[in-house]
Amino acid sequence: xxxxxxxxxxxxxxxxxxxxxxxxxxxxxxxxxLVDATFRAEELDPHGIVVDxxxxxxxxxxxxxxxxxxxxxxxxxxxxxxxxxxxLCQIIGDxxxxxxxxxxxxxxxxxxxxxxxxxxxxxxASYEVSL
Amino acid sequence: xxxxxxxxxxxxxxxxxxxxxxxxxxxxxxxxxLVDATFRAEELDPHGIVVDxxxxxxxxxxxxxxxxxxxxxxxxxxxxxxxxxxxLCQIIGDxxxxxxxxxxxxxxxxxxxxxxxxxxxxxxASYEVSL
Amino acid sequence: xxxxxxxxxxxxxxxxxxxxxxxxxxxxxxxxxLVDATFRAEELDPHGIVVDxxxxxxxxxxxxxxxxxxxxxxxxxxxxxxxxxxxLCQIIGDxxxxxxxxxxxxxxxxxxxxxxxxxxxxxxASYEVSL
Amino acid sequence: xxxxxxxxxxxxxxxxxxxxxxxxxxxxxxxxxLVDATFRAEELDPHGIVVDxxxxxxxxxxxxxxxxxxxxxxxxxxxxxxxxxxxLCQIIGDxxxxxxxxxxxxxxxxxxxxxxxxxxxxxxASYEVSL
Amino acid sequence: xxxxxxxxxxxxxxxxxxxxxxxxxxxxxxxxxLVDATFRAEELDPHGIVVDxxxxxxxxxxxxxxxxxxxxxxxxxxxxxxxxxxxLCQIIGDxxxxxxxxxxxxxxxxxxxxxxxxxxxxxxASYEVSL
Amino acid sequence: xxxxxxxxxxxxxxxxxxxxxxxxxxxxxxxxxLVDATFRAEELDPHGIVVDxxxxxxxxxxxxxxxxxxxxxxxxxxxxxxxxxxxLCQIIGDxxxxxxxxxxxxxxxxxxxxxxxxxxxxxxASYEVSL
Numbered sequence: 022x023x024x025x026x027x028x029x030x031x032x033x034x035x036x037x038x039x040x041x042x043x044x045x046x047x048x049x050x051x052x053x054x055l056v057d058a059t060f061r062a063e064e065l066d067p068h069g070i071v072v073d074x075x076x077x078x079x080x081x082x083x084x085x086x087x088x089x090x091x092x093x094x095x096x097x098x099x100x101x102x103x104x105x106x107x108x109l110c111q112i113i114g115d116x117x118x119x120x121x122x123x124x125x126x127x128x129x130x131x132x133x134x135x136x137x138x139x140x141x142x143x144x145x146a147s148y149e150v151s152l
Numbered sequence: 153x154x155x156x157x158x159x160x161x162x163x164x165x166x167x168x169x170x171x172x173x174x175x176x177x178x179x180x181x182x183x184x185x186l187v188d189a190t191f192r193a194e195e196l197d198p199h200g201i202v203v204d205x206x207x208x209x210x211x212x213x214x215x216x217x218x219x220x221x222x223x224x225x226x227x228x229x230x231x232x233x234x235x236x237x238x239x240l241c242q243i244i245g246d247x248x249x250x251x252x253x254x255x256x257x258x259x260x261x262x263x264x265x266x267x268x269x270x271x272x273x274x275x276x277a278s279y280e281v282s283l
Numbered sequence: 284x285x286x287x288x289x290x291x292x293x294x295x296x297x298x299x300x301x302x303x304x305x306x307x308x309x310x311x312x313x314x315x316x317l318v319d320a321t322f323r324a325e326e327l328d329p330h331g332i333v334v335d336x337x338x339x340x341x342x343x344x345x346x347x348x349x350x351x352x353x354x355x356x357x358x359x360x361x362x363x364x365x366x367x368x369x370x371l372c373q374i375i376g377d378x379x380x381x382x383x384x385x386x387x388x389x390x391x392x393x394x395x396x397x398x399x400x401x402x403x404x405x406x407x408a409s410y411e412v413s414l
Numbered sequence: 415x416x417x418x419x420x421x422x423x424x425x426x427x428x429x430x431x432x433x434x435x436x437x438x439x440x441x442x443x444x445x446x447x448l449v450d451a452t453f454r455a456e457e458l459d460p461h462g463i464v465v466d467x468x469x470x471x472x473x474x475x476x477x478x479x480x481x482x483x484x485x486x487x488x489x490x491x492x493x494x495x496x497x498x499x500x501x502l503c504q505i506i507g508d509x510x511x512x513x514x515x516x517x518x519x520x521x522x523x524x525x526x527x528x529x530x531x532x533x534x535x536x537x538x539a540s541y542e543v544s545l
Numbered sequence: 546x547x548x549x550x551x552x553x554x555x556x557x558x559x560x561x562x563x564x565x566x567x568x569x570x571x572x573x574x575x576x577x578x579l580v581d582a583t584f585r586a587e588e589l590d591p592h593g594i595v596v597d598x599x600x601x602x603x604x605x606x607x608x609x610x611x612x613x614x615x616x617x618x619x620x621x622x623x624x625x626x627x628x629x630x631x632x633l634c635q636i637i638g639d640x641x642x643x644x645x646x647x648x649x650x651x652x653x654x655x656x657x658x659x660x661x662x663x664x665x666x667x668x669x670a671s672y673e674v675s676l
Numbered sequence: 677x678x679x680x681x682x683x684x685x686x687x688x689x690x691x692x693x694x695x696x697x698x699x700x701x702x703x704x705x706x707x708x709x710l711v712d713a714t715f716r717a718e719e720l721d722p723h724g725i726v727v728d729x730x731x732x733x734x735x736x737x738x739x740x741x742x743x744x745x746x747x748x749x750x751x752x753x754x755x756x757x758x759x760x761x762x763x764l765c766q767i768i769g770d771x772x773x774x775x776x777x778x779x780x781x782x783x784x785x786x787x788x789x790x791x792x793x794x795x796x797x798x799x800x801a802s803y804e805v806s807l
Contacts, residue, residue, distance in 0.1 A: 022281050024238050029274040031534040035428035035444035035485070040723045044730065045483035051428040051444005053534050059278075065242075068171045069234035074275060075175065090438035092428070103724035107679050111720075141424045141446050142666060143684040144729060147714075150677050153805050155762050160798040162403040166297035166313035166354070176352035182297035182313005184403050190802075196766075199695045200758035205799060206699065221307035223297070272293040272315050273535060284543050286500050291536040302592045306599065321540075327504075330433045331496035336537060337437065365593035369548050373589075404797060405553040406598060409583075412546050415674050417631050422667040452671075458635075461564045462627035467668060468568065555796040559690035559706035559747070569745035575690035575706005577796050614700035616690070665686040665708050 023132070026071040027059040028078045032085045036093040036104045049094065054109065055139035056085055058117055061132050072129040080126060084116045110136045110148035118150055154263070157202040158190040159209045163216045167224035167235045180225065185240065186270035187216055189248055192263050203260040211257060215247045241267045241279035249281055285394070288333040289321040290340045294347045298355035298366045311356065316371065317401035318347055320379055323394050334391040342388060346378045372398045372410035380412055416525070419464040420452040421471045425478045429486035429497045442487065447502065448532035449478055451510055454525050465522040473519060477509045503529045503541035511543055547656070550595040551583040552602045556609045560617035560628045573618065578633065579663035580609055582641055585656050596653040604650060608640045634660045634672035642674055678787070681726040682714040683733045687740045691748035691759045704749065709764065710794035711740055713772055716787050727784040735781060739771045765791045765803035773805055 035051040058081045062071045088096075093104045102108060114136035121131055131152050139145040166182040189212045193202045219227075224235045233239060245267035252262055262283050270276040297313040320343045324333045350358075355366045364370060376398035383393055393414050401407040428444040451474045455464045481489075486497045495501060507529035514524055524545050532538040559575040582605045586595045612620075617628045626632060638660035645655055655676050663669040690706040713736045717726045743751075748759045757763060769791035776786055786807050794800040 023279075024241070025278040026238060027276050027278070029535070031536070033443050033445050033534075035442050042723055042725070042728050048483050049428050049485045050426050050483040051446075052426050053444075053446040055535055065238055068173055069236040069239045070173070071238055071277065073173050078275075090441050090443045092442045105720075105724040107681060107720055107726055108724045110679070141426070142422065142448055143424070144733075145682050146726065147680040147682070148678075154803070155765070156802040157762060158800050158802070160404065162405070164312050164314050164403070166311050179352050180297050180354045181295050181352040182315075183295050184313075184315040186404055196760075196762055199697055200760040200763045201697070202762055202801065204697050209799075221310050221312040223311040272295070273291070273317055274293070285541075286503070287540040288500060289538050289540070304592055304594070304597050327500055330435055331498040331501045332435070333500055333539065335435050340537075367593040369550065369589055369595055370593045372548070406602075407551050408595065409549040409551070410547070416672075417634070418671040419631060420669050420671070458629075458631055461566055462629040462632045463566070464631055464670065466566050471668075553797065555798070557705050557707050557796075559704050572745050573690050573747045574688050574745040575708075576688050577706075577708040579797055614703050614705040616704045665688070666684065666710055667686070
């Protein structure tokens, strides 16, 4: 028995990718990512929820807000990181996991987080981590 | 190796939620939920299906139909239940599971059910149960 | 030559509808509406936009926020109004038009507004008004 | 009586926008745009179509392909242009209209073109031009 | 001032298309079409609606139901018709218009009908007729 | 920790299904399937990706291209197969898995594949296989 709650937001960034495999995406370009953050729990809390949807949305917005409208090639804490869609899923997912550990999402006993970034109507990537 | 079949329907209800965590949703308001019911099986039956899609859709429609166009605060069998999106997923999922156990979905050897309720374009919840 | 900009939000309300034509929707129930507000202009302003998307989104959120998490049957300014999806489109569209006339959306020379409310994945309504 | 045919593609670009009204979007950032190109005709051709869908899709892909994976701030033919979503709709729409005039979409007697760019799940813009 | 109401259904057919322009679609193949039927009116009726959504949905389902699960190449009343997406929009739209004229959609003073068929996630066609 | 990458394509086929359970779908009819192919990996490769998205998309297009615009009832390698949505998921999934084993998707250490076929806006099926 597993429950989950998902909230959606989006971010818009510029970046370039290193490696011949990326073809024209090695040039500086950009993307809008639809971001879905899923919180999982084996049982509901006494209010009947996985996590407070307001807090979940705020946490996602704050993490996404620290990345949006930026050129990721210039972000000091992403230096040397190839900011592929998969990697951005992990960055956002790990930041959400840290927020859970710090109590920023309340007392919810969460068992996992999944972050999905849709880079277009025909491609998306996902990162799943246990808590 | 896992197969699944999903059918979609929707329901429209009024309700209120108990607990400060719900903020303005403590007031009587309402929601349209897109409801996705997923049936899982480890193998296909001799016809090459997980479950008869007609029966699956009818079962979902009947269960959803017993809830729709209601004020859930007034439903006797939901008395004392905080009808959060997560809880509604569970209610629908457990009713579908009971239907499977009663043979209402045929002889399909189903291994699990997942029910997802989309409460808006930016939030959804899910409940997964093994059979 | 016509340009437009659309912003999306959503609202969740309870209500009942008067008239046999509404069948079970005569009972108190609820709905989530996806709300799309489209602003039209015959030409772009000097910045190359129809209207400031931030202002457009804020105006929509404020108007939608005055309706959401309510039981519309109890709203004094909707007394005697059958709050059908079509009528809610008009209410929101007219409030947006008033906002434009009051200068709340800047100096944009807008020629029209369209409001669409999606009440489910299989039904939506729309209201279009010239400015 | 009006017929239309729409094809969808997408593009990913980096750019920055000039003007205080754009807030943080004045920084170099990026976007994925879903691009919908609609071709209109008052009547169908002898094959029963508005325009050859293959040609329509190829024309859109070629025009979009000349923009994608670029930093629009560095494109010589966009120098001095604020590449807002509305303006990008116009650029793509006018290029499609030129293609129609040059016969690149066959003999179709088209009456208009509409180009819509979705910049996220909550915002899109559109440009409509008569032919 | 224009109001509209849209209902969605779908149909699944086999067919082949005549003419070199269709390439491999000259072979017998098939399609699922998402069908959106939009009803337009200049004003709402006394109940505050464009048309009874139940009647609208039933009319669409009946018209779509007479086409679905068929090989259109074998349908006597479509003999000699190239059943392109555009043409299918017209066929469904004209049948809906006839239904309106026969009073099958009630007393609604409708001003127009639009039928849109989505043939995939990247292509759709539309037919609009005044009443 | 699991990563995934998904690419989307579509196919259009004619077919008929054997067995009373299929009702009118026993007649020759057709369908457009939205096809989502998900590739899973426990860790990212040195470029920070699950698999080269270009190769993934090409592999899916090639496999889907061998099926599209056909009457599946006439395909020799599908003789005797009930081409249900579930079975088509498996056929496509197994062909993708073979491609992975043959090195056609590069050196990626993939752990699983999921193929989902959407047959309409209200029904879809899925097949998941470990690698």
